Amino acid sequence: MAGLRVAILYKHRQSGRWILPQVEELRRRGHQVMVVLPPGTGPLPAELLRRGFEVVESPFDFRFRPNLATLRGLWRLRRLLRDLRLDILKYHLYASALAARFTSVGLRLGRVHVVVGPLFLESRLIRTVERWLWRADDVIICGTDYTSRQYGALGAPPERRPSTTPGIDTDHFSRERFVAEQGPTAAELRAKIRAELGIAENAFVVVMVAYVYAPKRLTYHGRGIKGHDILLPAWQAFQARHPRAHLLLIGGGFSATGETHRRELVRRFGTDADPSITWIESVTEVRPYYNASDLSVSPSLSEGHGAPVEAGAMSLPSIVSDAGGLPEVVDEASGWVVPAGRAGPLEAALGAAYREFDAGVLTRRGDAARERMVKFFDHRPAAEMIADIVERTANGVRSR
Structure with missing residues (x-):
């Protein structure tokens, strides 16, 4: 399966180099990948641009404050995602997940939630809310077996919560x-x-x-x-x-x-x-x-x-x-x-x-x-597994 339009929603500009093997693998398979980040400079957008990826500025700053600016930002993000005509929306970090879920309601695309750190699931309040919100995700890629078990306890079936580490470059770290x-x-x-x-x-x-x-x-x-x-x-x-x-x-x-x-x-x-x-x-x-x-x-x-x-x-x-x-x-x-x-x-x-x-x-x-x-824990097989999941998710959306 080639030619998917994939957007990655990420709330930080300063960190997140671990997503690079994943976007590289998706591009290698012939998919068009764009990364939606808050506006401004930083190490992550600089490296993405250096590698030739499209970086799109998010109109929402991923801060959920109880005011009209939050609603305007979310509405503008929804319009952006609609206009990008996506097959897959892939999102990392919990604020990005909330924004993705709220703004993609009704859009015909696959939703892939990548969870690296489990901290948000260790809040009783968030865990209670997440018991219902995880259902907006087509699949939750859990970075650890521990995280997959946490989602299992919230009712997610095994096929919706596969576990695969993002991995690292074990050649570089040698x-x-x-x-x-x-x-x-x-x-x-x-x-x-x-x-x-x-x-x-x-x-x-x-x-x-x-x-x-x-x-x-x-x-x-x-x-x-x-x-x-x-x-x-x-x-x-x-x-x-x-x-x-x-x-x-x-x-x-x-x-x-x-x-x-x-x-x-x-x-x-x-x-x-x-x-x-x-x-x-x-x-x-x-x-x-x-x-x-x-x-x-x-x-x-x-x-x-x-x-x-x-x-x-x-x-x-x-x-x-x-x-x-x-x-x-x-x-x-x-x-x-x-x-x-x-x-x-x-x-x-x-x-x-x-x-x-x-x-x-x-x-x-x-x-x-x-x-x-x-x-x-090498990043190469991990990136391949994540790309496989993205493609399966897109197939599932097309067959609905």
């Missing part, structure tokens, strides 16, 4: 590829970045890659979802007994409120005055920091598959919480799973990883993590 691109050996690159950061060459380095999100009003009241407030006390207790350990935090605040929350964490835990912690707010290339580290940690309260997939592809074992889809990323050979929201078990897992590091066997888990990511 220690061997990174070293080949840079020139020196892996050990030399590792020593170089550690020297630049002021970290001892023989230190046990733990990395957490995550933006800092402000606490959400409808979920996990008063706590950031990425678990920085869980990791930091666990780290301080662990590092007091293991002074050769160093924590590398990569990621600033996501939005102004996120940065405010990050500064509160800095003050609360005194990270600026702690020589065992280095906090880098923003990077364009994360692979050097994975290469310089021994272990990845993701203590989230809510998550899809998250950073451990990139870390694993870079041959790092991970400690993850049992939140969302994180337990799907690691197995007994490649990492540890700990209860979400508790510092004690996280501290104990750090101790277990350190003992393996000290014995010189932690890298075995890293090798197992790399194998697992290549086998289950």
